[in-house]
Amino acid sequence: MAKVRKQFKLDEEITIERIPEKHCMMCLNQMYTEQKLCNTCRHLPLYIGDWNFKSVNALGIYHKYKQKGYSIPINVLSELILLLKFRKGKKFRTFAGSLIAKGLFKIFEEKRDIYNDVSHVVISPKFKSNEENQVEYILNPFIEILNQNGYDIENLSKRVKRLEDVGRNKEKGFEERFNDINGVHEVRIDDLGHADIIILDDIFTTGSTSWDIARALKERNAGNIHVLVAGRHWLFDEWPINTLYSNGDFSFDYLINYFSRTDYNRDRKKISKVIIIKLDVQENYIYALIKGSRGNYELDVDLDNNILSHSCPDFKNDKKRNKKFCKHISKAFLNIRKGNEKFSSSVLNSIYRELDIWQFDMK
Structure with missing residues (x-):
């Protein structure tokens, strides 16, 4: 796989990495050849028949790396999608959805050339009408932005219904997903009049859900159908960062957002109030003494042995297992940056690129 890196700013402070080359130009599947289409798209299985949609576009890659029973999102976009899908509290989902x-x-x-004639947008419905649909946190601000910029696009999501519950896809194989969802969706409009439509979603894994929604739309005389998603789900057995992005370092801002679960952007006031009592920065070691609400906390970063240890309760109860920073660690690295930005960025890059072998421990 080629290692071409492209970045995309969601706002002034949060940047994501786009899907690297080489990928399938139809379904965005990862590729290892110079062909434009992956094997699936070149030879669609009989149970798929036709993709029904014309294109898939995504902000970037979504993946959770499993280690010791915990899931570690591999990038900033995956963090945002997890906030959207699993973090309790409307403010977190609103925050993530609006950025996406x-x-x-x-x-x-x-890509206005392919979206120029789009007049409608839909999302995948839930089977139970009273069940919260997290994709609405993307849909509503997306339509608002479209309207603010002069695009007249109608939301038809309430006219798309799921007729039965097919259960969770997580444990299903590729073929089983398509077989189970075939015919599940229904569009309650007599004739769409060849209208071009966007199917909006948070994650595209096999494409089975979008495929069946597109089928239902085509049965109602839809025109071109485009899938637009936050993350294309690629699966990796190993920590994938060096494989995906071998050329060039990540910026300090990108990494501090990643390790802080974007708290640096959302909770900058909390981080700014952290007081660093002592900071000792050596070539292979960092030590910080930090004023905390329950006494002073310590931070050790052993660069020779790949160990980061810290003593605050928030780190112990939440951040440690997911290999993330609490506000104290974030503030320490922000202070290091003031004195030596090159060194602070180098340390964060070292941790990120080899996160699978780094230990995050209680001090």
């Missing part, structure tokens, strides 16, 4: 919507609108404008 901004990014999807940038794709919309970037």
